[in-house]
Amino acid sequence: xxxxxxxxLLRTIDFPGVSSQLPVLDLxxxxxxxxxxxxxxxxxxxxxxxxxxIPAAVKAGxxxxxxxxxxxxxxIPQFIVNNTRQAxxxxxAEFYGNPSRKxxxxxxxxxxxxxxxxxxxxxxxxxxxLHTGLIGTLYNKVxxxxxxxxxxxxxxxxxQRLLRDMADAGVTHASMEVSSHAxxxxxxxxxxxxxxxxxxxxxxxxxLHQSMAEYRAAKKRFFDMLPADGFAVVNLDDPxxxxxxxxxxxxxxxxxxxxxKADIFLADYQxxxxxxxxxxxxxxxxxxxxxxxxxxxxRLPGRHNLANALLAAGxxxxxxxxxxxxxxxxxxxxxxxxxxxxxxIRRYFLKK
Numbered sequence: 001x002x003x004x005x006x007x008x009l010l011r012t013i014d015f016p017g018v019s020s021q022l023p024v025l026d027l028x029x030x031x032x033x034x035x036x037x038x039x040x041x042x043x044x045x046x047x048x049x050x051x052x053x054i055p056a057a058v059k060a061g062x063x064x065x066x067x068x069x070x071x072x073x074x075x076i077p078q079f080i081v082n083n084t085r086q087a088x089x090x091x092x093a094e095f096y097g098n099p100s101r102k103x104x105x106x107x108x109x110x111x112x113x114x115x116x117x118x119x120x121x122x123x124x125x126x127x128x129x130l131h132t133g134l135i136g137t138l139y140n141k142v143x144x145x146x147x148x149x150x151x152x153x154x155x156x157x158x159x160q161r162l163l164r165d166m167a168d169a170g171v172t173h174a175s176m177e178v179s180s181h182a183x184x185x186x187x188x189x190x191x192x193x194x195x196x197x198x199x200x201x202x203x204x205x206x207x208l209h210q211s212m213a214e215y216r217a218a219k220k221r222f223f224d225m226l227p228a229d230g231f232a233v234v235n236l237d238d239p240x241x242x243x244x245x246x247x248x249x250x251x252x253x254x255x256x257x258x259x260x261k262a263d264i265f266l267a268d269y270q271x272x273x274x275x276x277x278x279x280x281x282x283x284x285x286x287x288x289x290x291x292x293x294x295x296x297x298x299r300l301p302g303r304h305n306l307a308n309a310l311l312a313a314g315x316x317x318x319x320x321x322x323x324x325x326x327x328x329x330x331x332x333x334x335x336x337x338x339x340x341x342x343x344x345i346r347r348y349f350l351k352k
Contacts, residue, residue: 004095006064009039012094013066013087015079022063027095027157029088036061041088041157044068050084066091085186089156093190099163100192103133103171106315107178107188109222110199110241113308114152114177116300117199120312121175133166133174135159143169153182156189163191180218181208189225196226196250197233197311201240219244226250233314235307236262255310257303264314266306267293275299278306280313 006020009027025037031053034040040057042050042065054071065071065078066087081087093100108117115137122141125132134141137152142165153159153176166174178196182188201219203212223232223245232248235241236256245252256262260281267281279295298309 012090031056034060039064042067089186089189092157092160096160096164099167102167104173106175107193107196109178111202113199117308118175124316125173130173131171133171136177152179183218183221195231198241223248255314
């Protein structure tokens with residue numbers, strides 16, 4: 001990663017007149033982590049206001065402050081913006097060299113099923129022999145290194161740092177859980193997703209969003225962010241999901257357990273102990289390779305996991321975007337890997 005200077009970094013948030021060539025050695029919103037050469041972003045949190053810690057950041061060696069209001073008596077430059085969370089997202093992407101552009105990145109949102117779906121997609125990527133990364137509820141992963149996590153989707157600085165670490169480690173394909181918190185807090189702004197998907201939509205997080213309309217708007221914002229050359233994978237069995245993705249500029253791909261007109265449809269399911277044999281039918285011409293019907297063994301019980309499997313299939317079948325062999329990987333990965341990933345999930349939730 002090229003060295004960042006203060007003037008170049010601040011141009012990202014529309015401060016073009018800064019002439020300082022000081023090297024920026026770090027970017028943080030935690031005064032306890034400030035080291036000499038860092039830029040400190042003062043974020044007004046829900047419990048603690050980062051502006052209170054500006055003096056501590058200066059004392060620790062920060063070279064500039066990005067804040068929403070001026071703090072008297074501070075000896076280093078202060079750059080005032082309307083929203084430091086938004087500014088932080090821009091700064092983080094620029095500071096870490098826009099790493100999402102180096103990856104094939106899939107984002108999964110929805111009320112339930114995000115974690116399982118990301119693990120399914122991770123299994124498919126690994127079965128294809130790809131170098132993978134993962135950001136989600138259980139942990140973050142850079143290639144083979146497991147990292148602890150505090151949030152389903154980390155704040156924008158940590159998110160971009162993880163993506164940078166992935167790119168530097170040779171990761172090519174990554175999956176990310178994208179929460180509604182992430183959308184209202186701008187955690188994945190200026191992140192390029194090759195594909196995005198939604199599992200389902202039902203009441204949740206109303207302590208944060210205050211209403212279902214606000215919650216829906218948060219989910220919708222993710223699909224509004226998808227690029228025109230990307231794909232949106234949408235649950236056709238949930239009318240709310242169709243509405244949430246309705247205005248996306250990306251091309252849409254639908255999946256369904258019940259509607260044979262969906263692009264990816266559950267053609268058959270033969271129940272077995274702890275799962276069953278699934279047959280997927282592919283209807284759409286948008287999928288470059290037309291495999292027709294694909295059977296595989298799903299070692300997870302429940303219709304919700306059938307829906308998660310169809311979502312993961314929808315993501316991976318966009319082979320042109322994700323660069324993998326469709327038929328071979330779908331059959332192999334679902335049969336061999338998902339049960340191992342489920343064991344991880346079960347161990348996690350049994351501890352809760």
